[in-house]
Amino acid sequence: MRTSANRGLVLASASPRRLELLAQLGLTPDLIRTPDVDETPVRGELPRVYAKRIAQAKALAVAGSLPDNLILAADTVVSVGRRILPKAETEEQARQCLGFLSGRRHRVLTAVVLAEDGKLREKLVETVVIFARLSKPDIDAYIASGEWRGKAGGYAIQGKAARFIRYIAGSYSGVVGLPLHETAQLLGL
Numbered sequence: 001m002r003t004s005a006n007r008g009l010v011l012a013s014a015s016p017r018r019l020e021l022l023a024q025l026g027l028t029p030d031l032i033r034t035p036d037v038d039e040t041p042v043r044g045e046l047p048r049v050y051a052k053r054i055a056q057a058k059a060l061a062v063a064g065s066l067p068d069n070l071i072l073a074a075d076t077v078v079s080v081g082r083r084i085l086p087k088a089e090t091e092e093q094a095r096q097c098l099g100f101l102s103g104r105r106h107r108v109l110t111a112v113v114l115a116e117d118g119k120l121r122e123k124l125v126e127t128v129v130i131f132a133r134l135s136k137p138d139i140d141a142y143i144a145s146g147e148w149r150g151k152a153g154g155y156a157i158q159g160k161a162a163r164f165i166r167y168i169a170g171s172y173s174g175v176v177g178l179p180l181h182e183t184a185q186l187l188g189l
């Protein structure tokens with residue numbers, strides 16, 4: 001994609017979902033870069049503040065070496081109240097997340113950031129999701145699927161976890177990792 005200033009679009013993300021979602025806008029990035037960012041929340045940090053901070057850090061981490069490009073980055077966080085659930089990397093973390101989300105309402109926040117000429121523009125998109133109550137066999141089967149790995153809150157709505165979703169209000173693409181309506185707005189599409 002080229003803007004009026006003829007800049008290339010760089011996707012600052014290692015997520016294959018974000019690449020696929022961008023394709024739904026008819027866009028293929030000119031470059032893909034993996035942002036190397038410490039995603040540890042600051043003690044007491046609120047979920048919205050955290051999502052924005054990490055998405056900005058991802059954009060800036062890549063913009064440093066590609067100052068003449070348009071850089072797109074995002075961060076997705078699952079939160080319950082003030083609590084930020086981890087991006088599940090172990091079975092134990094995924095089990096804890098699913099046990100916690102079972103029968104509960106939570107929020108999925110995705111911050112999307114566009115960096116151009118050293119300036120950042122951003123949007124924060126919130127989606128409310130309610131999970132059905134999950135039995136132990138439900139959780140065991142989901143853990144065995146492995147789909148939880150690397151996902152915020154230990155689940156992926158676009159896969160087998162879809163059957164756990166009783167209610168959703170907001171942006172489905174935002175939950176998957178890139179809210180397409182807001183991304184299109186940021187890109188001026």
Ligand SMILES: Cc1cn([C@H]2C[C@H](O)[C@@H](COP(=O)(O)OP(=O)(O)OP(=O)(O)O)O2)c(=O)[nH]c1=O
Pocket residue numbers: 012013014015017018034035058074075076077078087108150151152153155156157158175176177
């Ligand atoms: C809740 C939920 C999250 N996710 C994903 C979106 C994000 O890729 C991931 C949260 O981690 P992120 O840190 O937002 O993204 P990432 O590590 O996958 O990629 P990068 O930082 O390089 O851009 O969880 C789903 O795919 N489906 C879901 O239903």
